[in-house]
Amino acid sequence: MSDARNSILSRLRASRDAHPLTPPASDFAPIEAKSWAEEERLPRIRRLMEAVHTEFLDAREADWPAVLREFLAHEGVASLAYAPETEAGKRLVEGWDPASTSLIPYDRPLENLKPQLFETIEAGLTTTRGAIAETGSLILWPTAEEPRTLSLVPHIHIALLRADALYDTFLQAMRMQGWAQEMPTNVLLVSGPSKTADIEQTLAYGVHGPKRLVVLVVHP
Amino acid sequence: MDGNAPDFAAASRAALADPQLRGNFRRAMDGLMSKRAAQFADTGEWTGVRALAASVRLRALSKLPELLETLEKNCTRNGITVHWAATTADANAIALDILHKANAKLVVKGKSMVTEEMHLNAVLEKDGIEVLESDLGEYIVQLDGTMPSHIIMPAIHLNTKQIAHLFKRKIKDAESREDAAYLTDLARRVLRAKFQAADVGMSGVNAAVAETGTLCLIENEGNGRMCTTVPPVHIAFMGLEKVVEKLEDVPPVISLLPRSATGQPITTYVNMISGPRKEGEKDGPREVHLVILDNGRSNIYADPELRDTLRCIRCGACMNHCPVYTKVGGHAYEAPYPGPIGKILVPQIEGLEKRGAMPHACTMCNACVEICPVKIPIVEIMGRLRVEAVKPGGAVKDGGAKASRTESMVWSGWAAMNASPTAYRVATLAMSKLGNAAPSSLPMLKEWTNVRTKPRFAGRTLHDLARAKGVPDV
Numbered sequence: 001m002s003d004a005r006n007s008i009l010s011r012l013r014a015s016r017d018a019h020p021l022t023p024p025a026s027d028f029a030p031i032e033a034k035s036w037a038e039e040e041r042l043p044r045i046r047r048l049m050e051a052v053h054t055e056f057l058d059a060r061e062a063d064w065p066a067v068l069r070e071f072l073a074h075e076g077v078a079s080l081a082y083a084p085e086t087e088a089g090k091r092l093v094e095g096w097d098p099a100s101t102s103l104i105p106y107d108r109p110l111e112n113l114k115p116q117l118f119e120t121i122e123a124g125l126t127t128t129r130g131a132i133a134e135t136g137s138l139i140l141w142p143t144a145e146e147p148r149t150l151s152l153v154p155h156i157h158i159a160l161l162r163a164d165a166l167y168d169t170f171l172q173a174m175r176m177q178g179w180a181q182e183m184p185t186n187v188l189l190v191s192g193p194s195k196t197a198d199i200e201q202t203l204a205y206g207v208h209g210p211k212r213l214v215v216l217v218v219h220p
Numbered sequence: 221m222d223g224n225a226p227d228f229a230a231a232s233r234a235a236l237a238d239p240q241l242r243g244n245f246r247r248a249m250d251g252l253m254s255k256r257a258a259q260f261a262d263t264g265e266w267t268g269v270r271a272l273a274a275s276v277r278l279r280a281l282s283k284l285p286e287l288l289e290t291l292e293k294n295c296t297r298n299g300i301t302v303h304w305a306a307t308t309a310d311a312n313a314i315a316l317d318i319l320h321k322a323n324a325k326l327v328v329k330g331k332s333m334v335t336e337e338m339h340l341n342a343v344l345e346k347d348g349i350e351v352l353e354s355d356l357g358e359y360i361v362q363l364d365g366t367m368p369s370h371i372i373m374p375a376i377h378l379n380t381k382q383i384a385h386l387f388k389r390k391i392k393d394a395e396s397r398e399d400a401a402y403l404t405d406l407a408r409r410v411l412r413a414k415f416q417a418a419d420v421g422m423s424g425v426n427a428a429v430a431e432t433g434t435l436c437l438i439e440n441e442g443n444g445r446m447c448t449t450v451p452p453v454h455i456a457f458m459g460l461e462k463v464v465e466k467l468e469d470v471p472p473v474i475s476l477l478p479r480s481a482t483g484q485p486i487t488t489y490v491n492m493i494s495g496p497r498k499e500g501e502k503d504g505p506r507e508v509h510l511v512i513l514d515n516g517r518s519n520i521y522a523d524p525e526l527r528d529t530l531r532c533i534r535c536g537a538c539m540n541h542c543p544v545y546t547k548v549g550g551h552a553y554e555a556p557y558p559g560p561i562g563k564i565l566v567p568q569i570e571g572l573e574k575r576g577a578m579p580h581a582c583t584m585c586n587a588c589v590e591i592c593p594v595k596i597p598i599v600e601i602m603g604r605l606r607v608e609a610v611k612p613g614g615a616v617k618d619g620g621a622k623a624s625r626t627e628s629m630v631w632s633g634w635a636a637m638n639a640s641p642t643a644y645r646v647a648t649l650a651m652s653k654l655g656n657a658a659p660s661s662l663p664m665l666k667e668w669t670n671v672r673t674k675p676r677f678a679g680r681t682l683h684d685l686a687r688a689k690g691v692p693d694v
Contacts, residue, residue, distance in 0.1 A: 004304040007306065012285040021282040026276055031269060110450070147502040152442060184494065198357035201251055207356055
């Protein structure tokens with residue numbers, strides 16, 4: 001198909017050279033101007049995300065695994081998949097009492113975990129790279145240690161959010177974190193549990209992705 | 221669709237006679253318009269971000285060949301295999317080749333308008349490959365054996381009752397319940413098994429970033445993530461205009477697309493894919509393919525005015541605000557892209573012989589132009605296509621297909637009459653005296669009087685009245 005490639009590109013080049021186009025300058029100021037005071041960011045994120053059925057839990061650095069364990073026990077969640085090699089994964093297992101919720105390490109390729117992940121594991125825990133105030137969105141940055149399907153396949157996705165990693169806009173987050181220099185295999189913005197309005201505009205949650213999204217805010 | 225030319229007028233008449241369909245569209249479009257308006261309550265913000273998004277799209281078009289090469293280079297560096305297709309037949313052949321090599325029996329698809337353009341599902345089914353649409357609306361439409369009637373909400377023409385009946389007929393063990401939550405959960409159960417078993421996942425692309433070799437996909441359901449994450453092979457399809465230069469160009473587009481489309485501040489998922497599973501990673505497809513489709517787009521690009529068609533980010537807002545679309549619905553167009561953008565895009569892709577009627581299905585009210593997030597001059601292009609349809613040898617495929625000798629003689633006569641004061645006086649006098657006696661069944665006049673009342677000519681001409689009022693120089 002390299003013939004197709006060359007003929008498409010040469011047609012485009014000839015057309016563009018015959019009729020060059022001078023685009024107006026891109027002025028990012030309207031997006032750069034969007035900002036919220038530090039103490040307003042988290043409440044705004046919370047309000048926007050709760051409006052689309054996201055749930056929030058508050059914890060401190062010292063006690064977030066206990067807060068999570070209590071929540072899962074209360075909700076009757078029997079299994080939680082987690083990333084054993086991450087800092088958060090290591091914290092999680094320290095002194096975990098498996099009486100109500102058993103921990104399942106995501107420690108092998110998806111192919112060897114697929115049936116469990118789709119059919120029995122009820123929840124998945126991931127970290128985030130922060131959240132965005134403008135739209136109420138979590139930044140997920142899956143890695144070799146923390147796979148993509150952890151936040152996708154189990155019915156409940158629990159996301160750890162550090163309360164000091166909040167950005168005004170998508171643009172600001174991508175600039176401050178230097179994304180353009182190091183895009184990983186997959187980056188995601190997640191702004192709620194899976195939803196659809198494809199049946200007569202009626203909003204329904206949990207169509208293909210997680211039915212519930214729980215943000216565990218870790219306050220410094 | 222490749223058989224007889226679609227008869228837009230007949231399909232529209234049928235749609236207009238269907239009160240259920242009209243009610244479904246009216247309710248949906250009213251809701252979408254008010255939700256969108258609420259998102260853009262701050263007009264200063266709308267104006268600024270809109271100008272930015274338009275500049276992003278124009279900059280991409282100004283460097284289109286270079287950006288496509290950079291995209292190819294960076295995707296390849298990231299491990300994505302890039303394919304180029306001049307026609308939909310080429311794109312289908314590329315897809316089949318990848319599927320055969322992967323020995324694929326089951327394909328799950330996320331939403332992709334380009335694959336609708338390719339009629340890919342029919343091609344795969346003919347080849348014995350099971351293909352399942354996984355966007356809930358697309359799944360409904362596929363079960364129903366029809367086409368999407370809206371690019372964002374494919375099953376908008378059906379109500380809950382109709383969908384409940386469809387599911388009862390087509391899905392094993394389905395209960396007859398007119399409840400969106402129940403129906404959604406039913407689809408979840410059916411499709412989760414398919415995501416797990418699928419050999420290949422397919423998707424569209426909302427924006428491809430040349431700078432980083434990244435494919436951006438936005439969606440609410442999670443089916444797009446499933447299709448691009450779980451199966452061992454992912455094939456993404458994009459029209460060649462979907463490229464943007466830099467990663468920073470994505471936020472303006474993502475800021476306007478969901479707000480314009482459905483009135484939500486952002487979609488549930490913004491999914492940025494920059495390659496297949498890397499060494500050591502535990503999930504993600506082992507292969508990622510990107511198919512870049514031309515299908516007439518390079519021809520559109522050749523004309524400096526028509527080129528603006530390629531700015532489109534496929535939000536569908538023009539449909540939601542179109543008085544014609546709202547009344548006749550998406551199916552009347554019998555095209556992958558209905559509504560205003562369809563009326564300018566489809567005739568340029570498929571030619572004016574087959575699609576010459578489409579640019580006429582417009583009142584030129586300009587509503588679509590006012591809300592277009594990237595400022596496409598849709599109505600100007602619509603007018604241009606009307607001209608191209610009667611002008612042989614123009615820039616558009618099958619230009620001149622609708623040319624008629626009678627019409628062209630009438631317009632020459634009209635021009636001559638207006639160029640000569642004497643001819644004008646004689647003609648207007650004749651019309652004021654004889655016009656009302658002319659039968660409405662006269663050729664050409666009939667075209668107008670078929671659907672409208674024949675106008676009554678005034679007894680005295682405007683010039684005559686002005687002269688009587690003492691206006692000099694008439």
